[in-house]
Amino acid sequence: MASIKDVAKMAGVSVATVSRVLNDKGYVGQHSREKVEKAIKELNYKPNEIARSLFKKHSNTIGLIVPDIMNPYFPELARAVEDTASKLGYNVILCNSDENKEKEQAYLDVLKQNYVNGIIVSSNTLTAEQIEALNIPIVSIDREISKGLPTIVVExxxxxxxxxxxxxxxxxxxxxxxxxxxxxxxxxxxxxxxxxxxxxxxxxxxxxxxxxxxxxxxxxxxxxxxxxxxxxxxxxxxxxxxxxxxxxxxxxxxxxxxxxxxxxxxxxxxxxxxxxxxxxxxxxQPIYEMGELATTVLVNLMEQQPMEKTYYTLEVELIERRTT
The missing domain is CATH 3.40.50.2300 (Response regulator)
Structure with a gap:
């Protein structure tokens, strides 16, 4: 697997120049830029996303914290979040909190350290103070955490x-x-x-x-x-x-x-x-629609798009089957 040093060597430039091209930060002459881009293509070089996120202080990643991954409701919700995030150019980190306050806080710390762009959370223990301390976009799903926080629930x-x-x-x-x-x-x-x-x-x-x-x-x-x-x-x-x-x-x-x-x-x-x-x-519940909506709202927040509203209450539907 090619490294950034291999790209620099083939292009005849410094590692710092390659880094500036990759992160689109700082001046690079057009001739040098073209040589770097050519070397990246020929070597099929894939940048280290973790290193890039550390450098840029953000990543194309969102966090999803759920209380119980053993309950099939939450994997179905997670699937909708992942599908939608992928279409919008984001990756998802899934965290299972077990409704444990300490575990949930540990996940919040890890997600922030990894410079996630935002978090979707289903929690009954997270407080408004914890939300403010994170200082990144948050969307609550399945249950309300605090007034004013973007929230998706059902009737x-x-x-x-x-x-x-x-x-x-x-x-x-x-x-x-x-x-x-x-x-x-x-x-x-x-x-x-x-x-x-x-x-x-x-x-x-x-x-x-x-x-x-x-x-x-x-x-x-x-x-x-x-x-x-x-x-x-x-x-x-x-x-x-x-x-x-x-x-x-x-x-x-x-x-x-x-x-x-x-x-x-x-x-x-x-x-x-x-x-x-x-x-x-x-x-x-419209489980897929909830995950899709939560992800769209979060991405709009992260990209500072105008918001029509922040609180969504979706309808439910009674489906009659054999147990009644």
Missing amino acids: NKKGAKAATHFLKSKGRKRIGHIRGTAGVVNAEERCGGYREAVAEEPWFTESYIVNGNYDMESSIDATRELLGRHPDIDGIFAANDMMAIGAIKAAYQLGKKVPEELAVIGFDGIVLSSVMIPELTTVA
């Missing part, structure tokens, strides 16, 4: 109400809710939508809500607890698809038939929901 409460009312329309009399992680904004909104839909039901108490922590294994235990507490439950709204899948597994373990004895609806619309058996009824 969480509206979708949750629609899911619960849909179970009612199917004749379900007692509907439980497997909520997402306490304190996470979208989990609170979805739980709030469920509460509004059942608030006037004479049977409803807070004991019809259990925490599945947005995790399939936790949801299995939570569902067993919920059905043990209220055996008459005949419908469950889970705040994401992975917890809905956990609820179906728990029902199978308890000998309950889905949907005959227990109807289950999820939230997200991940690809897995359409290929499992029985296929999962879900409130689908």
Whole structure:
């Protein structure tokens, strides 16, 4: 593999001259520039992008921080971000924070040290003060961090109400809710939508809500607890698809038939929901559109383009399948 010294030797110039040509910084005579460009082409020389970013104090790279790469929602989101970034001439560094504040801060430090141009983040722990300290463009996705920060979310409460009312329309009399992680904004909104839909039901108490922590294994235990507490439950709204899948597994373990004895609806619309058996009824987010929009907004910020607005709330769609 050719080095910058090889290019300088073939062109008959100094390494510093080659560097000025590569970075388009400083004066280089036209004759010398042509010799350098010819040598680069003949040697098929590829510049060291890390070194160039250190020299220029920026790179054609954006960061993407997600809380749980094991949840299929986030790889689908990451795919949209990567596709869009690539079309716009940027690379993506993917970071998995595990909703851990220290790990998230460590990733922020690393990304800044590598001179990323901007960051897309899905976080429930990042603060407005941390955002300001970074001093680079940031876009929040899936959950709001602070007012004024460019944000892409969906109609969480509206979708949750629609899911619960849909179970009612199917004749379900007692509907439980497997909520997402306490304190996470979208989990609170979805739980709030469920509460509004059942608030006037004479049977409803807070004991019809259990925490599945947005995790399939936790949801299995939570569902067993919920059905043990209220055996008459005949419908469950889970705040994401992975917890809905956990609820179906728990029902199978308890000998309950889905949907005959227990109807289950999820939230997200991940690809897995359409290929499992029985296929999962879900409130689908426009996942690809969210990633595409977040990346476009971030690149516009980085390139200092005019912004029409900074807060986007996208619609969700209830997709009926076999679990209801």
